[in-house]
Amino acid sequence: MHIKDKDTIKKEIIALLPQDPGVYRFLDSAGKIIYVGKAKNLKKRVSSYFVSENRLNAKTRALVSKIADVKFTVVENEQDAFLLENNLIKENQPRYNILLKDSKTYPWICIKNEPFPRVFITRTLTRDGSLYFGPYSSAMYAHSLTDMFHSMFRLRTCSLKLNREDIAKGKFKECLNFHIGKCDAPCIGKIAEEDYGENIEAIKNILKGNSSQMIRLFKEKMTEAASKMEFELAQAYKERMQLLSAHYNKSLIVQPTLANLDVFSIVFTDSVKKTSGKGSAFGNFFRVTNGCITRVLNLELKTQADLSEEDTGRKEILTHFMLSVYNILSDAGEKPCKEVIVPFLPDEGVLSSDHNIHIPQKGDKLSLLDLSTKNAREFMLQALKQEALKNPEEKQNIGVEMLKRDLHLKQYPNHIECFDNSNIQGTDPVASCVVFRNGKPSKKDYRKFNIKTVVGANDFASMYEVVYRRYSRLMEENPEDLPQLVVVDGGRGQLDFAYQALTDLGLEKTMPIIGIAKRLEELIKPGDPNPLFLDKNSPSLKLIMQLRDEAHRFGITFHRSLRSKRQTKSELTSIKGIGEATAKKLLQHFKSVARIKKASEEDLAAVIGKSAAKNVFSHFSSD
16 A cells, blocks of 8 residues: 555545544554544544644554554444444454453343343343344443333333243232332233233334334423423423434444345546546445444546446446455455345346345345445545645536535536625625636626616615526527526525526526525525535535635625725716716726826816816815
8 A cells, every 4th residue: 555654644634534423544554454433523533643743642642653544434423433433443453442442342222022021231132033222322321211111111120931821820929119110010910911012112113213202292291290390200201302302213333133244335427537538436345244334445446438327337347346345355364245235236247146236225225325325425525635636627627526416416517607796785786797617717707787676785686686687698699608507695585586587587497506605605405495514625615615705706896896986986076067977087087086186287178178177176286
């Protein structure tokens, strides 16, 4: 592998890391994993290692000195980061991880496969038909759930081997928990097996995430208790309600319903032209062992031509990716799993007929494939950012590539236009339209607008006017040059009025439009109540922000020039005998009021005549 020094790692890798939760791996010069860590924010956490040495302890300094490369895996949430870290530490036993972690296991909630099932915490999974939920990164959280279940349903905690015959014969005797109201005593027939089973089904539903009914019940009981001034009881119901609301029902990182399997995903670039003339495919591989992700691998594959996800050649690329992964695993003495999950089928013969290669349609396996695809896209994004650092000319094309993907556009937005309104307290309302082609400003195509039909500071109506004027004229003069994306600088109101203008022109289905709000840089789509948040470092968001900032700059410059001219004219027209036409002549000839002030009476007379010149000269001479 290529060994990177500390400065290179900080510049080329950390700068490209996403701000998502995930797991990072430090590798030494031999390519061996020497440390595995989890992070709520990958970028911030990994950056904390590459600071001045006097801020690090001795152990961390020793670790950093051995780092030759950094790899990462993105997950959905912080809990999954905990669990994946645990799996990878066990699998790789990195030198610099705490040894205690190597044997650490996380708790599960077990519903035992037996008559009158017990519900308890365990750290060991037994394949006896029992149901396991979790694992939970917090043992305290798992215990709080089981305590709540026992409190709500008065479940048994004993290990008696109950059956209907022995219960009917009276072979068992109730324990203290029955007498203090903590158990319904199924051992002596105080609760029927069917009724007990209904309680167990309710617990299963809660652990599967179907807890909305219980939340509503707790809320009613909380309100009722509070109305009776039973505040301690109301607080107890409130805590149960919050516990259920926060319950996370499953993890893809550790899922006991999944057996041993391999997961492959792959994504392609098709618009980014590399200097080598080749395109790229980016693949992610997960290995699941005993229900746990234990191995993660990313590979970039160069192709002789640009490929899209619809090209027939993608099967060949996936086949090559799978064979490359299995060659790497073979060197480590590992064989392919019997079950293999893929996004589409590879060429025949990649594995023997006793392997089951298939495309999942639903459930945990499909979710696992989606997570793998997400990591392949993050890997692609990192590679494209790295390419942009090496070759700045590629940066604009990468932004266009990412924008199509992030906004789910049908076409590449090689032609984008952005609108911005500008006015101060309703005076001189103007608007600007800037044009980007292939990710770069096309200043010859910029347009500026004086607002004609709107009175006062009405940004919404002004946005409708300029969008309608811009595209009604473009449709008449050059309909082939309509943009593939329109951006509005503003929130929901401006976007809705701009979209209405496109609708009135019949362009709403063929010309995508979005708004960008300033405060959180969120993107807004017409009719979608949920804003889209892109990675702050993504090329697509940076391209949109560049558009927005350029439209704002261009609009402000136009607004200031109008305001300056208005103020200048008002100064000249305040002179006796000088009207709009005369003031315009003076400004056209002398270019500024400062030059007019310095001009002689004869020079002024040559432009506006002796009488008017005398008035202007006298006015400025008296200042």
